Amino acid sequence: MDTVLKLEKLSKHYGRIKAVNEVSFAVPKGSVFGILGPNGSGKTTTLGMILGVIQPLSGSFSWFDNLSPQEAKKHIGALLETPNFYPYMTARQNLTLAAKVKQIKEPNIEEVLEQVKLLDRADDKFKTYSLGMKQRLAIASALLGNPEVLVLDEPTNGLDPRGIAEVRQLILDIAARGITVLMASHILAEVEKVCEHVVVLQNGVLRFEGLASELSGDAALLRIKASDDSQLEELLTQHPQIQNIHRDGHFFDLEIDPELKAEDLNQWLAERQIFLNHLEIKQAGLEEGFLKLIDS
Numbered sequence: 001m002d003t004v005l006k007l008e009k010l011s012k013h014y015g016r017i018k019a020v021n022e023v024s025f026a027v028p029k030g031s032v033f034g035i036l037g038p039n040g041s042g043k044t045t046t047l048g049m050i051l052g053v054i055q056p057l058s059g060s061f062s063w064f065d066n067l068s069p070q071e072a073k074k075h076i077g078a079l080l081e082t083p084n085f086y087p088y089m090t091a092r093q094n095l096t097l098a099a100k101v102k103q104i105k106e107p108n109i110e111e112v113l114e115q116v117k118l119l120d121r122a123d124d125k126f127k128t129y130s131l132g133m134k135q136r137l138a139i140a141s142a143l144l145g146n147p148e149v150l151v152l153d154e155p156t157n158g159l160d161p162r163g164i165a166e167v168r169q170l171i172l173d174i175a176a177r178g179i180t181v182l183m184a185s186h187i188l189a190e191v192e193k194v195c196e197h198v199v200v201l202q203n204g205v206l207r208f209e210g211l212a213s214e215l216s217g218d219a220a221l222l223r224i225k226a227s228d229d230s231q232l233e234e235l236l237t238q239h240p241q242i243q244n245i246h247r248d249g250h251f252f253d254l255e256i257d258p259e260l261k262a263e264d265l266n267q268w269l270a271e272r273q274i275f276l277n278h279l280e281i282k283q284a285g286l287e288e289g290f291l292k293l294i295d296s
């Protein structure tokens, strides 16, 4: 397996907070790789370290099989926070300036504008752009200089559903051109839709590394609801064939033994005077795999 990035026992502590604690993983070339984790799990700190903006406490990382950091930088496009584009300048002017700052001699401005589908709006002022367009322009800026790897931190943060869908599609288009995409996200649906490989961080510790499909698993799930939440919850904890209970508002998502049928559970509850007003059989997805992992 060709890897573009390897982390070995990388750590960063802030006083007593172990923001990242001995994290090791490898990013395969050509993949869309997701760093997944709840808020404060160490995703941004990890990205900061591998991009050279945060000094690690210990451990190491290497890009492209030990390329020097200066040389590696030339092959990496990154978007950690929204760049400061000038509102009264057009997209093309902003990218020209960004290329100058990055000291890119022959910037591929037309190409990146085309990639992010902003060519037809390239001469409009930045301030007239929607949030989704602004984010696509930010990605265009990270693509200047033809990087081999694109690093994105929460790329769809703050966007509306349409903007989210556009950015997701853009990430898939970029990956289809052979660019390795490494992205941090706490949005499971986003990671599920675009990432093949994932690592899960929790409190700075690596909890999972593998294919997104492995994290999802194929367990059957039941989603149920009754009018009395607390009585239902209490009964569920007593059922021997329920392996895992996750509460989502008034709903309970249950991971059950394969032998337990939905109707049997329904009957068992009814015999105990609990009558369900919702019962749904679901296939476990990344969300369930993730919640199971971080609840364990």
Ligand SMILES: Nc1ncnc2c1ncn2[C@@H]1O[C@H](COP(=O)(O)OP(=O)(O)OP(=O)(O)O)[C@@H](O)[C@H]1O
Binding pocket: 014, 017, 018, 019, 020, 037, 038, 039, 040, 041, 042, 043, 044, 045, 046, 186
């Ligand atoms: N400069 C800092 N000083 C002190 N603590 C910090 C600093 N940066 C991060 N932390 C702490 O380190 C932990 C990891 O933060 P980090 O931002 O890396 O997590 P994250 O997974 O990116 O979270 P989010 O999704 O909220 O951005 C948190 O507890 C955070 O409060």
